[in-house]
Amino acid sequence: MSEALRVIEGGREIAELMRDIGRRARRAARRLALASAAEKNAALAAMAAEVRAATPAILAANAEDVAEARAAGQTAAYLDRLALDPGRVAGIATAIESVAALPDPVGRVLASFKRPNGLVIERVATPLGVIGVIFESRPNVTADAGALCLKAGNAAILRTGSDSFRSASALREAMAKGLASAGLPADAIQLVPTRDRAAVGHMLAGLDGAIDVIVPRGGKSLVARVQSEARVPVFAHLEGVCHVYVHAAADLAMAKAIVLNAKLRRTGICGAAETLLVDRACAATHLAPLVTMLLDAGCAVRGDETVQAVDPRVEPASEEDWRTEYLDAIIAARVVDGLDAAIEHIETYGSHHTEAIVTDDAAAAVRFFDEVDSAIVLHNASTQFADGGEFGFGAEIGIATGRMHARGPVGVEQLTSFKYRVRGSGQTRP
Amino acid sequence: MSEALRVIEGGREIAELMRDIGRRARRAARRLALASAAEKNAALAAMAAEVRAATPAILAANAEDVAEARAAGQTAAYLDRLALDPGRVAGIATAIESVAALPDPVGRVLASFKRPNGLVIERVATPLGVIGVIFESRPNVTADAGALCLKAGNAAILRTGSDSFRSASALREAMAKGLASAGLPADAIQLVPTRDRAAVGHMLAGLDGAIDVIVPRGGKSLVARVQSEARVPVFAHLEGVCHVYVHAAADLAMAKAIVLNAKLRRTGICGAAETLLVDRACAATHLAPLVTMLLDAGCAVRGDETVQAVDPRVEPASEEDWRTEYLDAIIAARVVDGLDAAIEHIETYGSHHTEAIVTDDAAAAVRFFDEVDSAIVLHNASTQFADGGEFGFGAEIGIATGRMHARGPVGVEQLTSFKYRVRGSGQTRP
Numbered sequence: 107m108s109e110a111l112r113v114i115e116g117g118r119e120i121a122e123l124m125r126d127i128g129r130r131a132r133r134a135a136r137r138l139a140l141a142s143a144a145e146k147n148a149a150l151a152a153m154a155a156e157v158r159a160a161t162p163a164i165l166a167a168n169a170e171d172v173a174e175a176r177a178a179g180q181t182a183a184y185l186d187r188l189a190l191d192p193g194r195v196a197g198i199a200t201a202i203e204s205v206a207a208l209p210d211p212v213g214r215v216l217a218s219f220k221r222p223n224g225l226v227i228e229r230v231a232t233p234l235g236v237i238g239v240i241f242e243s244r245p246n247v248t249a250d251a252g253a254l255c256l257k258a259g260n261a262a263i264l265r266t267g268s269d270s271f272r273s274a275s276a277l278r279e280a281m282a283k284g285l286a287s288a289g290l291p292a293d294a295i296q297l298v299p300t301r302d303r304a305a306v307g308h309m310l311a312g313l314d315g316a317i318d319v320i321v322p323r324g325g326k327s328l329v330a331r332v333q334s335e336a337r338v339p340v341f342a343h344l345e346g347v348c349h350v351y352v353h354a355a356a357d358l359a360m361a362k363a364i365v366l367n368a369k370l371r372r373t374g375i376c377g378a379a380e381t382l383l384v385d386r387a388c389a390a391t392h393l394a395p396l397v398t399m400l401l402d403a404g405c406a407v408r409g410d411e412t413v414q415a416v417d418p419r420v421e422p423a424s425e426e427d428w429r430t431e432y433l434d435a436i437i438a439a440r441v442v443d444g445l446d447a448a449i450e451h452i453e454t455y456g457s458h459h460t461e462a463i464v465t466d467d468a469a470a471a472v473r474f475f476d477e478v479d480s481a482i483v484l485h486n487a488s489t490q491f492a493d494g495g496e497f498g499f500g501a502e503i504g505i506a507t508g509r510m511h512a513r514g515p516v517g518v519e520q521l522t523s524f525k526y527r528v529r530g531s532g533q534t535r536p
Numbered sequence: 537m538s539e540a541l542r543v544i545e546g547g548r549e550i551a552e553l554m555r556d557i558g559r560r561a562r563r564a565a566r567r568l569a570l571a572s573a574a575e576k577n578a579a580l581a582a583m584a585a586e587v588r589a590a591t592p593a594i595l596a597a598n599a600e601d602v603a604e605a606r607a608a609g610q611t612a613a614y615l616d617r618l619a620l621d622p623g624r625v626a627g628i629a630t631a632i633e634s635v636a637a638l639p640d641p642v643g644r645v646l647a648s649f650k651r652p653n654g655l656v657i658e659r660v661a662t663p664l665g666v667i668g669v670i671f672e673s674r675p676n677v678t679a680d681a682g683a684l685c686l687k688a689g690n691a692a693i694l695r696t697g698s699d700s701f702r703s704a705s706a707l708r709e710a711m712a713k714g715l716a717s718a719g720l721p722a723d724a725i726q727l728v729p730t731r732d733r734a735a736v737g738h739m740l741a742g743l744d745g746a747i748d749v750i751v752p753r754g755g756k757s758l759v760a761r762v763q764s765e766a767r768v769p770v771f772a773h774l775e776g777v778c779h780v781y782v783h784a785a786a787d788l789a790m791a792k793a794i795v796l797n798a799k800l801r802r803t804g805i806c807g808a809a810e811t812l813l814v815d816r817a818c819a820a821t822h823l824a825p826l827v828t829m830l831l832d833a834g835c836a837v838r839g840d841e842t843v844q845a846v847d848p849r850v851e852p853a854s855e856e857d858w859r860t861e862y863l864d865a866i867i868a869a870r871v872v873d874g875l876d877a878a879i880e881h882i883e884t885y886g887s888h889h890t891e892a893i894v895t896d897d898a899a900a901a902v903r904f905f906d907e908v909d910s911a912i913v914l915h916n917a918s919t920q921f922a923d924g925g926e927f928g929f930g931a932e933i934g935i936a937t938g939r940m941h942a943r944g945p946v947g948v949e950q951l952t953s954f955k956y957r958v959r960g961s962g963q964t965r966p
Contacts, residue, residue: 136883140906221928225917232909234939318939339769339940360962367964453566475957476570479662487655487960496965497956498651509664509748509953510769511941523939526927527905530917532790534797535926 117304124308127263127296128316131236134293135261139233141290143210149294150206150253153284154199157249160280161195167276168245175243175269188243188270198249198277201501205253208500211518212259226529231522233259235318238309239503240265240332242324245273251323252281252295254503258521263317265298265306267324275299306331312338321503321516326431341516343481343507345431346376346459348489351448351474352396353465354387360486361392361464362399367488368462370403374433376505377460377482377492381428382439383448384413389441400437410440428455445470449477456480458507460492481507481514547734554738557693557726558746561666564723565691569663571720573640579724580636580683583714584629587679590710591625597706598675605673605699618673618700628679628707631931635683638930641948642689656959661952663689665748668739669933670695670762672754675703681753682711682725684933688951693747695728695739697754705729736761742768751933751946756861771946773911773937775861776806776889778919781878781904782826783895784817790916791822791894792829797918798892800833804863806935807890807912807922811858812869813878814843819871830867840870858885875900879907886910888937890922911937911944 138146157164168190175188190198217229237260239251248264255262266274274297282292298305309317310332319339322332329342350368352361368379382400384393389412397416400407407413408423420439427438428451442448452461462484463474471485482492492515494502499517506512512520568576587594598620605618620628647659667690669681678694685692696704704727712722728735739747740762749769752762759772780798782791798809812830814823819842827846830837837843838853850869857868858881872878882891892914893904901915912922922945924932929947936942942950 136909139909219928221926225921225926227927357962363962363964371965471959479566479569480955482956482958484958485960487958487963488965490965491655491958491960491963493965496651496655497657498649513954514956524943525910526912526944528912528914528917528921529901530915530921532787532793533917533921534793535801535918535920535923 120300120302120304121308123300124298124305124313127298128236128313130293131261131263131296132316134291135233135235135259137291138256138259138261138294139212141259143212145288145290146210146256146259147206149285149288149290150202150256152288153249153253153281154202154206156280156284156287157195157199157202157277160276161192164195164273164276164280165190165192167272171270171272180269184243188245188273190245190273194246198246201246202249202253205257205501205518208257208518211257211522214519216524223533224531225533228527229524230527231519232525234521234523236261236263236316237521238263238265238317238320238338240306240309240320240322240324240328241267242328243267243269244323245270245277247323248274248277248297249281250501251321251503252278254501254518255521256294258518260521261293262295263298263309263313264296265309268301271301307335310336310338323504339510341504341506341508341512341520343376343457343459343505345457346378346492346505347381347429347431347455347457348377348379348459348492349381349383349452349456349461350379350489351383351442351452351461351463352385352388352392353445353448353463353467353470354385355467355470356385356388356392356464357466358392358395362396364462364464364486364488365396366399366403368490369400369405369437370435371488371490373435375490375493377490378433379462379489380431380438381455382437383442383451384439385445385448386441386443393441397439404435406436408436408438412441413439431457445473449474452478452480459505460484460489462487462489481505550730550732550734551738553730554728554735554743557728558666558743560723561691561693561726562746564721565663565665565689567721568686568689568691568724569642571689573642575718575720576640576686576689577636579715579718579720580632580686582718583679583683583711584632584636586710586714586717587625587629587632587707590706591622594625594703594706594710595620595622597702601700601702610699614673618675618703620675620703624676628676631676632679632683635687635931635948638687638948641687641952644949646954653963654961655963658957659954660957661949662955664951664953666691666693666746667951668693668695668747668750668768670736670739670750670752670754670758671697672758673697673699674753675700675707677753678704678707678727679711680931681751681933682708684931684948685951686724688948690951691723692725693728693739693743694726695736698731701731737765740766740768753934769940771934771936771938771942771950773806773887773889773935775887776808776922776935777811777859777861777885777887778807778809778889778922779811779813779882779886779891780809780919781813781872781882781891781893782815782818782822783875783878783893783897783900784815785897785900786815786818786822786894787896788822788825792826794892794894794916794918795826796829796833798920799830799835799867800865801918801920803865805920805923807920808863809892809919810861810868811885812867813872813881814869815875815878816871816873823871827869834865836866838866838868842871843869861887875903879904882908882910889935890914890919892917892919911935
């Protein structure tokens with residue numbers, strides 16, 4: 107057989123494999139939609155127990171993944187994200203249990219109204235259906251995403267990065283045992299059983315309508331590919347170019363605490379601040395202390411001319427800096443002429459993720475809340491609160507900046523759809 | 537210039553025209569998002585007044601459309617949908633006023649919770665942004681869709697069928713005058729100013745991200761094209777193959793009233809019943825009266841063998857009949873072996889739109905509600921209640937069968953998105 111023919115054959119095989127995964131997920135989803143909260147929670151408990159019991163197998167598989175990634179020359183930071191140890195496996199099991207402890211999002215009555223003709227109409231939360239999750243090489247996502255999808259009554263099709271394929275397979279095997287022992291279909295959580303990249307393309311095309319939504323978990327290039335190619339809805343954010351705006355009426359001590367936390371608590375998360383806007387009206391008193399604080403804390407500052415004048419360590423900011431998600435100890439800083447200019451900057455350069463205003467002026471906060479078109483807007487609080495756990499959602503599968511269905515942290519409630527239930531006593535329409 | 541080059545030139549012009557429409561809609565949307573309920577309602581009132589004042593111009597434009605369509609050999613039913621008269625124009629103006637009378641959907645607090653650290657988090661309804669509406673030759677959709685989008689703070693890009701282009705243009709001109717007189721941008725409601733079909737393709741591609749959602753209003757071929765080509769979310773239903781299931785414990789008189797109404801009140805709407813399922817357990821008493829009633833009322837019945845045995849007027853049903861949306865005085869009918877078989881039939885052949893069960897058995901109704909995966913499920917009521925007005929939404933832009941964001945009747949509330957507003961007092965994340 108020629109090489110070209112072999113490729114086509116391989117493509118056909120992958121296509122059929124993926125279609126089959128889609129069909130099995132659809133069947134499992136129909137069963138899950140009828141599972142009670144107790145059934146789902148029993149399955150999650152069993153999954154956690156099976157993960158604990160499989161710790162040696164999971165660690166052995168992970169050691170192979172790590173060895174291969176090290177041989178391929180991956181960085182220490184990358185290997186650290188990939189590596190599991192007994193404590194991390196225990197943490198994965200505990201995380202599954204904490205999902206079980208969340209309130210069941212299915213069956214919630216979202217609205218209820220009685221019509222003059224006596225019809226009682228309820229809007230009731232239902233599972234979304236089948237969720238495709240495409241992620242990179244963090245093995246724990248296998249368990250987190252699978253557990254969250256299950257809790258909301260959805261089937262999950264998980265596609266892991268190649269480097270964590272063995273770890274994810276071992277984790278999924280334990281989870282499948284837990285599902286089966288609790289009487290739920292093992293197909294409720296499937297892992298794409300090939301490293302072939304063509305599988306991702308099939309998922310983005312929706313597997314003949316089997317996938318209802320795709321959730322990418324990973325870096326900007328993965329999310330960008332998913333957003334541009336997906337033929338089904340996507341819950342994601344491309345980047346978090348988050349702003350802290352220190353308004354004219356900001357308390358300096360509060361501004362310092364919030365800016366420091368928003369930028370430096372953890373620099374690698376999407377809710378980390380990337381741009382500091384300081385109002386010209388308070389620049390004389392607030393700018394230098396804020397900039398000096400950041401520089402002294404080890405943060406590089408790239409500023410406009412006014413900011414550069416504060417300290418020789420400040421580097422000049424380019425136009426590109428205002429659009430950059432550093433995910434590092436770097437911040438872009440500029441002085442703005444009032445609230446309108448701050449909002450204009452955020453709308454021009456921002457990513458509609460998370461923005462904060464620091465001010466004692468309630469009216470300014472209201473305008474910021476109204477006019478900034480971001481998933482999360484905060485008043486006198488750090489942007490690093492952009493997180494499902496911090497919102498009380500228990501856990502999140504990601505943060506979305508789209509405007510449809512899910513926006514902000516995506517927890518189990520956001521993984522549901524709804525239907526209308528109408529109760530009558532023989533009503534016909536006039 | 538060669539013909540090929542001219543086509544390319546024309547394509548470029550349309551692309552640039554459409555991009556410009558998208559940019560203007562985006563700008564208008566930003567202004568509308570900040571418009572108060574009073575501003576929007578004043579604009580709607582002014583739009584209604586301008587439509588009334590422009591009645592002669594609207595009727596003149598419509599007369600040209602009708603003459604052209606008649607010359608092109610369109611059917612009487614088609615011409616009737618297209619034609620306006622003074623009463624219909626007055627009805628259009630009244631419909632705009634009734635949208636003004638609806639509660640404002642923007643700014644509703646959808647959820648509110650306080651975190652242990654004192655943060656107060658609110659989920660607040662915001663406009664969706666820019667809505668593209670693609671419709672056929674019913675001139676009133678220009679006003680209905682424009683008014684609903686505006687009420688929810690969205691900019692609308694309307695694309696009408698060629699046959700009502702002049703009527704829609706005259707209506708939109710009056711509405712734009714109303715918008716401007718109320719101080720809102722006329723670009724809040726734009727009409728694609730060309731009959732060139734390439735414009736639809738550009739809208740489906742999203743106009744460089746300017747369009748947030750597409751709503752097709754029209755027949756199955758339009759909706760199918762939009763669903764298969766759109767690169768942005770779509771609110772729509774492809775068809776309504778709606779079922780009435782007469783359960784073993786159904787009251788016969790109630791079943792007769794509901795079946796008659798569900799099928800024949802209006803046969804051309806998406807909530808009209810297309811398939812009757814009668815439980816074998818009550819077939820001996822219920823089947824003949826139901827089938828005879830339908831036949832006597834002028835409805836053709838296509839049935840399985842048991843149904844055919846009831847009356848010689850019953851024609852045999854083919855496999856295709858179970859999947860068919862007749863939108864006419866025709867019904868497919870079959871006897872099913874209990875609730876499970878009824879649900880299985882609906883899940884196999886249905887369109888996930890609207891289904892009803894008639895029964896006095898509450899437990900059967902609960903199982904039907906849980907297991908039928910449709911946007912609307914009814915107990916002891918006619919499927920023809922599948923309508924935004926009947927749900928109390930005031931008006932609807934359509935009915936959706938997708939699982940994301942909007943499902944069932946799409947009224948002004950469904951044309952909103954949301955954001956999280958977080959109020960703190962200096963909180964930083966530990």
